[in-house]
Amino acid sequence: MITPAVPKSWYLPSKPHKFCPGCGHGIVLKALGETIDELEIQDKTIFGCDIGCSLLSWDFFACDSTQTHHGRTTPVMVGIKRARPELITIGYMGDGGGYSIGSQHLLNAAVRNENVTLILVNNTNYGMTGGQMAPTTLPGQKTETTPYGRDPELTGYPTRGPEFLTELTPEGAYIARATVSKYKQLRRFLRNALRNQMEGNGFSFVEVLSTCPTNWRTNAQQTWRFLEDEMEPYFPVGELKSPFGKGGDK
Amino acid sequence: MQANVKVVGDTKKSFLTGNEAVTWAALAAGAEMMFGYPITPQNEVMHYWTRLAPKYGRGFLQTEDEISAGFTVCGAVQAGTKAFTATAGPGNVLMQEPFGMAEAMRLPLFAVIQQRGGPSSGTVIYSQQEVALTTYGGNGEGHRIVYSTATHQEIYDYTIKGFNTAWKYRFPTFLLGDGYQAKMREPLEMYDPEERGIEIVPTYPLLGLEGHIGENREPQHLCNIYSLEEELYDVVLRFAEEYEKISPELIEYKENQCDDADIIILSHGVVSRAADDAVKALRAQGIKAGSFRPITLRPFPQAQLREAIAKSGAKKMLIAESAYGQLDRLTKQEIYGETIKIENLFKPGVGIIDYDIINKIKSML
Numbered sequence: 001m002i003t004p005a006v007p008k009s010w011y012l013p014s015k016p017h018k019f020c021p022g023c024g025h026g027i028v029l030k031a032l033g034e035t036i037d038e039l040e041i042q043d044k045t046i047f048g049c050d051i052g053c054s055l056l057s058w059d060f061f062a063c064d065s066t067q068t069h070h071g072r073t074t075p076v077m078v079g080i081k082r083a084r085p086e087l088i089t090i091g092y093m094g095d096g097g098g099y100s101i102g103s104q105h106l107l108n109a110a111v112r113n114e115n116v117t118l119i120l121v122n123n124t125n126y127g128m129t130g131g132q133m134a135p136t137t138l139p140g141q142k143t144e145t146t147p148y149g150r151d152p153e154l155t156g157y158p159t160r161g162p163e164f165l166t167e168l169t170p171e172g173a174y175i176a177r178a179t180v181s182k183y184k185q186l187r188r189f190l191r192n193a194l195r196n197q198m199e200g201n202g203f204s205f206v207e208v209l210s211t212c213p214t215n216w217r218t219n220a221q222q223t224w225r226f227l228e229d230e231m232e233p234y235f236p237v238g239e240l241k242s243p244f245g246k247g248g249d250k
Numbered sequence: 251m252q253a254n255v256k257v258v259g260d261t262k263k264s265f266l267t268g269n270e271a272v273t274w275a276a277l278a279a280g281a282e283m284m285f286g287y288p289i290t291p292q293n294e295v296m297h298y299w300t301r302l303a304p305k306y307g308r309g310f311l312q313t314e315d316e317i318s319a320g321f322t323v324c325g326a327v328q329a330g331t332k333a334f335t336a337t338a339g340p341g342n343v344l345m346q347e348p349f350g351m352a353e354a355m356r357l358p359l360f361a362v363i364q365q366r367g368g369p370s371s372g373t374v375i376y377s378q379q380e381v382a383l384t385t386y387g388g389n390g391e392g393h394r395i396v397y398s399t400a401t402h403q404e405i406y407d408y409t410i411k412g413f414n415t416a417w418k419y420r421f422p423t424f425l426l427g428d429g430y431q432a433k434m435r436e437p438l439e440m441y442d443p444e445e446r447g448i449e450i451v452p453t454y455p456l457l458g459l460e461g462h463i464g465e466n467r468e469p470q471h472l473c474n475i476y477s478l479e480e481e482l483y484d485v486v487l488r489f490a491e492e493y494e495k496i497s498p499e500l501i502e503y504k505e506n507q508c509d510d511a512d513i514i515i516l517s518h519g520v521v522s523r524a525a526d527d528a529v530k531a532l533r534a535q536g537i538k539a540g541s542f543r544p545i546t547l548r549p550f551p552q553a554q555l556r557e558a559i560a561k562s563g564a565k566k567m568l569i570a571e572s573a574y575g576q577l578d579r580l581t582k583q584e585i586y587g588e589t590i591k592i593e594n595l596f597k598p599g600v601g602i603i604d605y606d607i608i609n610k611i612k613s614m615l
Contacts, residue, residue, distance in 0.1 A: 008464075011469060011471075042463055043461070043462050043463055044458065046329075046457050046458055048325075051475065055475060058471060058473045058475075059471040059473070061469065062463050062464060062469045063463065063469055064457040064458055064459065064469055064470040064471075065457075065469065065470065065471050065472065065473075066325075066328055066355075066457060066472040066473075067472065067473045067474060067475065068321065068324070068351055068474070069475075070347070072317065072318075072321040072347070072348070072351075074318075075313065075317070075318040075321035075322045075325065076321050076322070076324055076325035076328075077325060078311075078318075078322050078325065079285065079321065079322030079323060079324060079325025079326040079327075079328075079329070079333070080325040080326065080328060080329045080457065080458070081325075082283065082309060082311060082322070082325075082326065083282075083283060083309075083325065083326035083329035083330070083331035083333065084329040084330070084331070084455075084458055087329065087457075087458045104314050104315060104317075104318070105314065105317075105318055105321075107314075108313070108314035108318070
């Protein structure tokens with residue numbers, strides 16, 4: 001049997017992980033693990049996850065970890081960082097926690113340029129609770145609470161988080177949107193987001209477009225097609241704000 | 251941080267508001283961070299803290315709301331920092347979510363609650379209507395420690411004690427005051443806790459520990475959600491057992507002339523001062539009244555109250571509170587089975603003076 005190479009910062013007793021087959025969380029967490037290894041910050045990283053599917057990562061890393069709910073991972077990370085600035089705080093949450101129920105925390109942490117790194121996984125629905133509409137659900141997309149498709153007349157248009165956070169944050173903040181379909185770019189953005197915190201520049205945020213075949217009710221091909229053909233055009237991938245400038249992130 | 255600098259040197263008589271007393275006591279207790287959000291009547295805790303804290307190297311953050319204030323405290327204490335918050339009324343409602351997290355993860359959270367009128371926005375002035383919320387709020391079992399103060403001296407004493415209790419036992423701990431205590435001035439003695447022989451319980455981190463993971467230490471995985479019913483069941487039962495075990499060390503109460511009392515007045519917080527005055531006046535008139543006051547509302551001094559009833563042989567008890575039966579319900583569940591006749595003086599959101607109690611007692615005889 002061939003054992004695949006796994007990041008040093010992964011917590012092996014909790015593997016194989018608990019995410020559904022085809023879920024994008026595993027890819028994001030692999031990229032994050034490799035980044036933690038590369039930056040050699042495992043011992044001083046505090047990983048905080050939220051409720052929902054992101055919760056399943058509570059014992060994912062061999063890093064000190066904590067867990068809460070309702071997007072309150074943001075203030076918990078802020079409290080830790082303010083108490084112990086030498087620690088590297090990584091908040092990990094879904095689109096519901098970050099953009100809906102905990103949006104006031106996200107917005108105000110950004111305005112205050114809190115020196116924390118937040119990673120928000122956008123899979124266009126509330127996965128753990130059974131596939132309801134999220135702030136990021138696309139127009140026309142069917143979910144359990146929009147069984148006839150999301151009607152923007154009734155429920156508005158999908159939230160574009162990195163775009164509004166770019167407006168809210170001062171210089172020094174790092175704001176990007178990545179996708180699990182472009183792994184090397186995802187790695188680069190996560191590295192920049194953590195580097196930014198390590199350098200004390202301020203707020204760092206990466207939204208990652210991800211997949212949810214269970215709730216999308218899609219097969220492998222349809223899953224990838226939805227990510228690349230439906231989500232990526234609506235949620236453009238790239239760095240929206242970076243203190244490192246173009247080419248400064250090599 | 252200069253947490254070791256003596257904040258209060260020699261013991262001094264002071265004339266302060268309750269909110270100011272909270273701040274001085276928190277500084278003297280070595281609190282390092284306050285996270286807060288404006289709400290009356292606790293605002294001056296923040297106002298004094300923001301003026302004094304920088305002089306002693308302590309931190310402050312005004313958060314976006316009370317939810318965030320509570321959760322930043324949860325984060326800071328996990329990192330090993332002595333942090334606290336203060337709130338009231340609708341802010342106390344919002345903080346039930348982080349208080350629940352502190353209960354579930356056994357975090358040494360300390361919060362000052364200055365009760366205002368309710369429900370909802372209510373009044374900004376005074377009440378005793380946050381008893382139920384502070385003792386048993388949230389989707390849990392009320393594994394909390396709640397001190398109800400009656401004087402400014404007690405605010406000072408129990409703020410210091412509150413931090414120690416939180417860090418010693420790791421159950422969320424509350425000082426339950428009210429708008430009268432928060433805003434009014436009264437004399438008290440400020441002192442350095444260590445000069446009085448009060449040992450300050452040391453803090454320690456739950457996250458961000460020393461050492462290298464995989465070499466000389468394990469990663470810490472803190473969590474407050476469980477996959478299986480039985481996992482949660484075991485956790486809650488363990489908490490209940492520990493809470494019950496430490497309760498005898500924590501319970502505090504004051505009993506005044508209950509030994510031969512025909513009638514016992516039960517109250518807490520500032521109302522107990524009116525009750526003590528009423529006892530004095532009633533005794534002068536030949537009426538054998540006594541008073542009993544739980545200082546800890548959680549854990550409640552139920553055995554001590556039962557004993558006071560038993561030894562006095564009192565046939566009647568008056569429960570007086572500035573709420574519509576919150577102390578009454580709490581007491582009745584604690585002394586279930588007692589046959590003493592209970593009457594009430596409920597003045598929700600309104601102060602109670604000795605005269606109110608004296609009149610009520612006379613109507614009961």
